[in-house]
Amino acid sequence: MSEMLTTLEQTALSEYKYGWVTNIEADEAPPGLSEDIVRFISAKKNEPEWMLDWRLKAYRHWLKMSEPEWANVKYPKVDYNAIKYYSAPKQKKTLNSLDEVDPELRATFEKLGISLDEQKRLSNVAVDAVIDSVSIATTFKKQLAELGIIFCSMSEAIQEHPELIKKWLGSVVPMTDNYFSALNSAVFSDGSFCYIPKGVKSPMELSTYFRINAENTGQFERTLIVAEEGSYVSYLEGCTAPMRDENQLHAAVVEIVALDNAEVKYSTVQNWYPGDKDGKGGIYNFVTKRGICAGVNSKISWTQVETGSAVTWKYPSVILKGDNSQGEFYSVAVTNNHQQADTGTKMMHIGKNTRSRIVSKGISAGFSQNSYRGLVQVGKNAINARNFSQCDSLLLGDKCGAHTFPYIEVKNSTAQVEHEATTSKIGEDQIFYCNQRGLDTETAVALIINGFAKEVMNQLPMEFAVEAQKLLAISLEGSVG
Amino acid sequence: MSELKELIQDKISKESFSGNGSLKALSQKGLELFNEQGIPTVKHEEWKYTRISVVLNKDFSYAVDATAVTAKDVDAFRLPGHEAANELVFVNGIYHAELSNIRSSADELVILPLSEAVKGEYKAIVDANLGHSAGYHNDGVNALNNAFAYQGLFISVKKNKSVEHPLYCYYINDARTVNVLSQPRTLIHVAVNAEVKLVEEEVTIGTSDSFINKVSEIVVEENAQVHIYKIQNEDSHSSCVKTTHVRQLGVSKVNSVTITLNGGTIRNNLNFILEAPGCESNMYGLYCVKGNTHIDNHTIVDNQQPHSLSNELYKGIMDENATGVFNGKIFVRQDAQKTNAYQSNKNVLLSDTASVNTKPQLEIFADDVKCSHGCTIGRLDDEALFYLQARGIGEKAAKALLLHAFAIEILEKIELEPIRQYVDQIISERLDFEI
Numbered sequence: 001m002s003e004m005l006t007t008l009e010q011t012a013l014s015e016y017k018y019g020w021v022t023n024i025e026a027d028e029a030p031p032g033l034s035e036d037i038v039r040f041i042s043a044k045k046n047e048p049e050w051m052l053d054w055r056l057k058a059y060r061h062w063l064k065m066s067e068p069e070w071a072n073v074k075y076p077k078v079d080y081n082a083i084k085y086y087s088a089p090k091q092k093k094t095l096n097s098l099d100e101v102d103p104e105l106r107a108t109f110e111k112l113g114i115s116l117d118e119q120k121r122l123s124n125v126a127v128d129a130v131i132d133s134v135s136i137a138t139t140f141k142k143q144l145a146e147l148g149i150i151f152c153s154m155s156e157a158i159q160e161h162p163e164l165i166k167k168w169l170g171s172v173v174p175m176t177d178n179y180f181s182a183l184n185s186a187v188f189s190d191g192s193f194c195y196i197p198k199g200v201k202s203p204m205e206l207s208t209y210f211r212i213n214a215e216n217t218g219q220f221e222r223t224l225i226v227a228e229e230g231s232y233v234s235y236l237e238g239c240t241a242p243m244r245d246e247n248q249l250h251a252a253v254v255e256i257v258a259l260d261n262a263e264v265k266y267s268t269v270q271n272w273y274p275g276d277k278d279g280k281g282g283i284y285n286f287v288t289k290r291g292i293c294a295g296v297n298s299k300i301s302w303t304q305v306e307t308g309s310a311v312t313w314k315y316p317s318v319i320l321k322g323d324n325s326q327g328e329f330y331s332v333a334v335t336n337n338h339q340q341a342d343t344g345t346k347m348m349h350i351g352k353n354t355r356s357r358i359v360s361k362g363i364s365a366g367f368s369q370n371s372y373r374g375l376v377q378v379g380k381n382a383i384n385a386r387n388f389s390q391c392d393s394l395l396l397g398d399k400c401g402a403h404t405f406p407y408i409e410v411k412n413s414t415a416q417v418e419h420e421a422t423t424s425k426i427g428e429d430q431i432f433y434c435n436q437r438g439l440d441t442e443t444a445v446a447l448i449i450n451g452f453a454k455e456v457m458n459q460l461p462m463e464f465a466v467e468a469q470k471l472l473a474i475s476l477e478g479s480v481g
Numbered sequence: 482m483s484e485l486k487e488l489i490q491d492k493i494s495k496e497s498f499s500g501n502g503s504l505k506a507l508s509q510k511g512l513e514l515f516n517e518q519g520i521p522t523v524k525h526e527e528w529k530y531t532r533i534s535v536v537l538n539k540d541f542s543y544a545v546d547a548t549a550v551t552a553k554d555v556d557a558f559r560l561p562g563h564e565a566a567n568e569l570v571f572v573n574g575i576y577h578a579e580l581s582n583i584r585s586s587a588d589e590l591v592i593l594p595l596s597e598a599v600k601g602e603y604k605a606i607v608d609a610n611l612g613h614s615a616g617y618h619n620d621g622v623n624a625l626n627n628a629f630a631y632q633g634l635f636i637s638v639k640k641n642k643s644v645e646h647p648l649y650c651y652y653i654n655d656a657r658t659v660n661v662l663s664q665p666r667t668l669i670h671v672a673v674n675a676e677v678k679l680v681e682e683e684v685t686i687g688t689s690d691s692f693i694n695k696v697s698e699i700v701v702e703e704n705a706q707v708h709i710y711k712i713q714n715e716d717s718h719s720s721c722v723k724t725t726h727v728r729q730l731g732v733s734k735v736n737s738v739t740i741t742l743n744g745g746t747i748r749n750n751l752n753f754i755l756e757a758p759g760c761e762s763n764m765y766g767l768y769c770v771k772g773n774t775h776i777d778n779h780t781i782v783d784n785q786q787p788h789s790l791s792n793e794l795y796k797g798i799m800d801e802n803a804t805g806v807f808n809g810k811i812f813v814r815q816d817a818q819k820t821n822a823y824q825s826n827k828n829v830l831l832s833d834t835a836s837v838n839t840k841p842q843l844e845i846f847a848d849d850v851k852c853s854h855g856c857t858i859g860r861l862d863d864e865a866l867f868y869l870q871a872r873g874i875g876e877k878a879a880k881a882l883l884l885h886a887f888a889i890e891i892l893e894k895i896e897l898e899p900i901r902q903y904v905d906q907i908i909s910e911r912l913d914f915e916i
Binding site: 070378380393395396397398399400401402403404405406407408409410411412413414415416417418419420421422423424425 | 830856859
């Protein structure tokens, strides 16, 4: 085992392979935050009056709030006046088709493995690509429109579907919800909007790809998914950022509404730049994600693979309001070097016969700290609510930490709530068993880790699962012998 | 809120602080911290589910007049087996030597006021251990007790002695005429190879409001064994915050069983600080409560050295409007390799107005460890009930049988027969259980 530890310490982390910068001319706001900047963003996006009012209200509320400090993470405070709140790749005119997208930009996405053209022809995934803060291109729009599915950037939605936006924006995550959601509400520059009409099952997976490119910018995108009665959609989200020495802020908000009998599956592979091996640089990932099962028999499922970011602060939650609704949360969080993650979920049982399932796997290596923080709340009227939570932690190395903070609040006698957690390392007997069968230690460790995370990986859509497995291997390369 | 703080400050300032050395320092520090922090509100993470300020916000008297309590009063609540026990009686927070009954000889057991212990041969022990719990409870309630530490009691169990007579400690608040807030304080030193059993009970005489804010620090040396049994069975006008802070300084074994049957607002802090390799700590708890009782169990296990074992099991049966809180923290420090730490909390809710908030928390900094925690909140198993009913046992009796079986797992851990029988009897009556 000590041999394994030395190999572990000796081998350095493999390079973050998405760390390049694209030289695209960007349209930027000056750094700093004020009402003028909020007005500037709103004007830039040619937004209607009500949207500006909404933003200003959020901004004024944000001024009154203070940054939360309860999370189990330590980081130098963010200087909110040093951040540029708007950065968009310069575009000369409105685009009619994908072919008109800046070739440099398209090269960027090709490098990321998301070739917009290729995707369009070959695979069956509709992609909305967001660079810095602005949505660049959305593929498959036409085919989706035929079914009545709206899948477009948030700015487009504000212009074209104001009635839907007015109705749903901020309905799940109110602008006053927390410090970062208020900030996001004030300055969000773009994001994706997805609307699945009644009875429609989306024939393809919808996907958003986020990338921070410009220096000193913050990315504040906002995603809103509305699934009408009896509809189904599977939504994917991926993200990368260049390697920079400064910390960059990413404060997104994702809202999901599932009405009667609707189902939404939201999968994330988060791979923001985690900082170098000494903990310098990296993204602060302070994200608010929440879904509401508003209708009966509805279901929302969150799956996340978290490998990136210097500091993560993220709790995808489900409000189980409709009777018989279901919430799920599957997570693999990997931290290496000096990364810190405080992540988990909230399941709020309000309706009758609601069920939730939480499976969280934390893997810590290097000097990292990995925390699970979750809340399971069963209200007075949530008859027959059922929850099962499992959070397992794997420690690789003796300088990292694993923490579990599960909050369970039950106010109904018919509820059945279970929580279990374990923390362990890879057993020498397990390694020995594999060695005996001809696997070298490195392969053995990779095998065991893959098995550890499998329950969550199985929940990912095919295309993502492959990527996620590779990511897992890369982020732990060197730390596992 | 500030009013309450000022009220208490006002009362404290009328008290004259005495004591020497570390005792005086602790009192002063406690007072300063209390002035700074006041009574914790629900915004304090450790007091999130317990509104202690509501309970404390009454016109409490600090009167330490203990003369009204007679031996006859004490007779009314002596625990079974007292004939063969050392009985220590605290009245309104202060040790009452006349009412107490020490059967063990002085070469086994030494009982001294802290103000004397801090001067004599025990000075080094007192200096090194008194106020150690403050490092784990940075709040106004603990600070308040520290301010009154000069009234405390020192108990020493001598080297190589196994104390035959268990120590029964009664904490009496005489609330016959006024509301009483008392601040009992003990420091118990269990020397090398010694063994002792402690039984604690709080008692309120009278019908006025009573609040006990107790801190007990226990230092356990190499090869020593300590058993701590707490029985809490009071009326709704009696509330308490009890902090038990155990330091294990050598290979040693400590068992703790906390039985909560009723009361007002009850907060139990139980800390185990495992400062030597190879320690064993067992913490068991049963709260079988109804009415408007609020029971809050906060436990901390701090594993600092390798090869230790800690085992924790808390079970709850909540009826009527009772509310329960469980917060278990396990720390495994970087040096504490090969630690095994287990924690489990199981709750049964019998009514829709009862509630439980639980937070089993693990913080682990060492990689070669086995740690697990689990918690469940639910109702009785329908299938088990059906099984019994199918065999001719009525629903009520079947429920009682299952609940009693649920509770017995904790009761079995009490290794003091008269006490175990006594608690079993109360629980059986509570659950309508007959054999």
